[in-house]
Amino acid sequence: MALVERGSAVEALVGHLAECALGGARVVAVAGGPASGKSSLLDLFADRVADSGALLLSASGSRGERDIPLGAVRQLESGLPAAEGEFVDRVLGVARERSVVLAVDDVQHVDAASLGLLAQLRARAVGLPVLLVVTDWELLSGPLTTHADHRLRLGLLTESGVAELLRAELGDDTAAVAYHRVTGGNPLLLHALIADNRSDPTAAEPGFAFRQAVVACLHRWEPRLLAVARALAVLETWSSPGALAELTDQTEAVAARLTGVLTSAGVLVGWRLRHEAIRTAVLGGLTPAESARLHLRAARVLHRRRARPMDVARLVVASGEVAEQVLDEWVVEVLRAAALDAIATDRGEFAVRCLELALPMTSGRVREQTAADLAGALWRHNPADAHFLSEVDPVTALRFTLWHSEPDSSTEDVGLALANQWIRGSRLSLSVFTPWERAAAALLPGLTGGALTDVVANAEQVLHACPLGDRTVEVLAGAVTALVLADRVDLAERWCLKLIGEAEQRRATTWLALLGAVSAEVELRQGAVRSACETAQRSLDLLPARSWGVLIGLPLATMIAADTAMGITDSPALREVVPDDMGDTLIGARYLRARGHHYLASDRVLAAIADFQACGRIVTAAGADLPGLVPWRTDLAEAHLRFGRRRAATHLARAQADLPAAAAHHTRARTVRVFALAGHQPVRLLQEAADSFRATGDRYSAAVTTAELSAAIAARGDTTRARRVAKNAADEASACGVGALLTRLPARRDTHDHTTLSDAEHRVATLAALGHTNREIAHKLFITISTVEQHLTKIYRKLGVRKRADLHAGLSVHRGASGLLGGAR
Known part of the structure; x- marks a missing residue:
């Protein structure tokens, strides 16, 4: 094993041996910290002693043998020629004929009797070539080394020394600084660290x-x-x-x-x-x-x-x-x-x-x-x-009640009452005192009355003035939601990032879970479908399901809606068990709405209608009939359109439009879209709705509505423009992470003219648009290749396309609005 930065010490000892040979007995003490390489130095010096012809006597002190008299002397004697007499006399006898080197390692552990004889030897060896070299720890030196004639000190290896050893042992000194930092330059620890890292130096x-x-x-x-x-x-x-x-x-x-x-x-x-x-x-x-x-x-x-x-x-x-x-x-x-x-x-x-x-x-x-x-x-x-x-802490009892059951209407906790508005509606009496409490209390009434400018001002006041804490995290989450409902999703996103950053810094898992769920809703509202699903899943994973209580509906609703948008027909989030109490809350209504659209996308229209009707009952009973939060009327209208009930759909859309709470541009876009799907000036109104969705930051709903617009334009015979609009819709959907879904939309069922694809033709067209060959299509659909070719001939004619590469755009134009991704949110 290589020894570095010790060459000068070896040469110094050799020099002392040469001087000693001229007739000057001496003691040389080699000092240094534990494992600094003193023993290795003696080994190197021993080789030089052998080359010089001097007699080498070696011994090593041991902590376990410190109390054994003359233990070190016995080790030294083993190297003497056989002769009668005491140890000191025998050494002096040899020294009269040749140089004698006595090397004693770890002299601090040598027994007292041996130290006494070595001191006696030093005193009697005047004029004889006797060199006594001892090593010890400089801070625990004994009398022999304290009075040594010469001292050498071995320090820890420098970074350069470490690098030299790494090159010798590993052939790579790239990490020399790191090795020195870990070991301090201690040779023993350095060799051990090298052994640990031979596979990756x-x-x-x-x-x-x-x-x-x-x-x-x-x-x-x-x-x-x-x-x-x-x-x-x-x-x-x-x-x-x-x-x-x-x-x-x-x-x-x-x-x-x-x-x-x-x-x-x-x-x-x-x-x-x-x-x-x-x-x-x-x-x-x-x-x-x-x-x-x-x-x-x-x-x-x-x-x-x-x-x-x-x-x-x-x-x-x-x-x-x-x-x-x-x-x-x-x-x-x-x-x-x-x-x-x-x-x-x-x-x-x-x-x-x-x-x-x-x-x-x-x-x-x-x-x-x-x-x-x-x-x-x-x-x-x-x-x-x-x-x-919770029975010993009223604050904890209140918080647990808020998340898990109906709070007592007599509560005096303002934060609890304000937070409960966003969970169960305005059921608790409020006594507010501070400016931010008054601003928080005004959010839901402002949304109900359509005073969106006041809502934004109040929400920002809450977010600026209300400190994030155990009693206020739900209130702050509600303020962020209010910004979304007031068409300020940009501000909502900014505040989500700020609040989540603070919660992370303060390592508050419960806050992070709730704020993460709200952030996922904001992402979904912006059309970032995949990101929203991932954020909701992360927030859900932060707490055990039993900890969420009724608030588990927040991340689950986002995950279900995102899965619906991505074409997942059996959302795993629907298999999560939810509390029975959630059904009577605004959180439950948001969950039912997401589930209803999932059913609608799977053609379970009656199940969807039941969920949307339940949403209406819940928000009405809670005194929080906010179309921006749960637009149950236009949701129900979409379901009615699946059965061709245009009059019922129009009536529901008009009822929503008449509400002061429907003043937000995003909410109005939903209403306008339903009017268009019901047959009222579809091209103009769908264009208006798509533009409104874009203006309010909802890329996904804009993509859906644009695809519906392409179908409406195609129905008027302008297939060229329809294809161009369909391509725009496909691009927008792709940006949301759901582009492939545009090729899986069901055909419209409310038209029966000569341009409508049959179910069989639609299946063939969809597979062909996805790039499958005629043979593959025949294999998948259990039909002959000839049948596939016949279908494609009719498909090209009905869609007005000439080649397979145009099928994607042609299908996007052909598909009706009613099945598109479950509708716009």
Whole structure:
């Protein structure tokens, strides 16, 4: 194995050997931190001694043999020629004939009797060629090395030295800086790290060999070093000579010397262990009980030294089952204080752990307050887990009720009452005081009355002035929804990003889940169908289903609507179990609306009508008949059009148009679209609706309506323009992630002229437009190739196209509006 940056030390020893040969006995001490390469240096020097013809006597000190008298001398004697007499006399006898080199490694572990004889040898060898070379730890030097004639110091390897070793061992020094950062230039740790990374030299990732080297060396070097390293690992930023001495039962002077040894070994930087892998290694050898005791002792030390509750609690939490370990009153005080600090600084998971540990050690009023604090902390991360504590915390009880059942009409919690408007309608009395509370209370009345300018102003006031918190997250979500309903989806998107960013920063899982669901609705409203589905799924996954309560309908409704748009005929979101209580809420109405359109896209028209009618009953009972939120009348009108009931559809569309709440441009576009599909000036009104959808940011509804416009234009005989419009619709749909669906639309069923494709022709045309050959089409439809050819002849004539490549546009023109992606949202 290569040895670098040690050449000058070897040459220095060789020089001392040469000088010694001239008749000058001397002692040379080689000092350095543990594992700094002193033993390897002696091995290299031994080769040079052999070349010089001098006699080499070697010995190595061992911590386990420190109490065995003359253990080191016996090792040295084994290299002497056989002769009678005492050790010192025999060495001096040889020295009168040739140079003698005595190399003693780790002299700090050599027994006292051997040290005495070596000192005696030095005193009697004046004028003889006797060279005594010893290695030791410079901070723990004994008397022999303290009075050495010469001293050499081996430092840690520099970055250049590390790079040289990497080139020799791995042939690649690209990651030299990283290797030096992990090991500090300690040769032993560096070789271990190299062993861990031979398959990928640039990784420099500490592995098994590195951890083993750390533990093995600390065990071998000095028992107190391992204890000090473990104490430093748990004290971390609170490490100091005083705290370290108290935790390890050492004097401050000894603690300082031991930390100096660790620093010289490259293990320690300042008062912190160099790398997390070293910390893991030194603590990894502890049993769970030993680890708990060490952390609790460290917690006591920090508490006595008036450390912050957060720092003390970190150690208590790391110890595990405190109730079985400690009964001291200060532990509860520290845990509760740290929990409140953690809640205030958005470290909810740590707060929960502190309070969970403290709760079994409390009683009476303290227990009630601890349970209340725990319930509040749990709500922010998993509402279902807080339910069992809701009876001791009225705030948590209110929040749980809001999401899971009907709140008490007498509640005095303004945030709860405001939030409930968006879940169950205006059922709770409100007593608002602050400007943002008044603005929030005015949102639904403003939408109902069509005062959209006031709605936008009030929503922005709420979003600017209302702080994001456990009592306000639903109110803020409602304000974002109000912006969407007032045709300001651009502002809604901006506020979603801001609120989600804050929730992420504060690590509030419950907030992220709800705000993510609202963000998915905004994306769907913008026509970003695939992105909306993915965002809704991510928000749904943040909480267990039981934690969502009735609000689970928000992400599910978005996922169902997105699946419908993407042509998925059996949405997985429909298989999710929803609470029974959701059916009477505005959330439930939004869910039923999405399900109704999913049924409509699958030709389950009667099931769709039932869902849309249920939507109407729910929003009317809730006092929140908002066509922008749940346009059940135009939804029901679309279903009636499937049966050719144009008069019923027109009546429903007119009823929606007469509502002040239908003032938003997006809502009006829905109404205009239904009038057009019912046969009222279809080309002009569909163009108007498509333009309105684009103006309000809804690309998907614009694509749907544009496709319907192409069909209306084709019905008037202008096939050239119809194809051009159909291509525009296909491009818009593709931008929304649903372009392929335009080739899967069912044919119109309300026309029966000579240009209408039969069902069989439609199936053949669809497969041909998708690129299938005649043989493949015949195989898929179980018909002959001749039949396929006959169908294609009729298809080309009816669609007015001349070649297969034109079928896509021709079909887009031919397909009717009633089946298009389940209709515009």
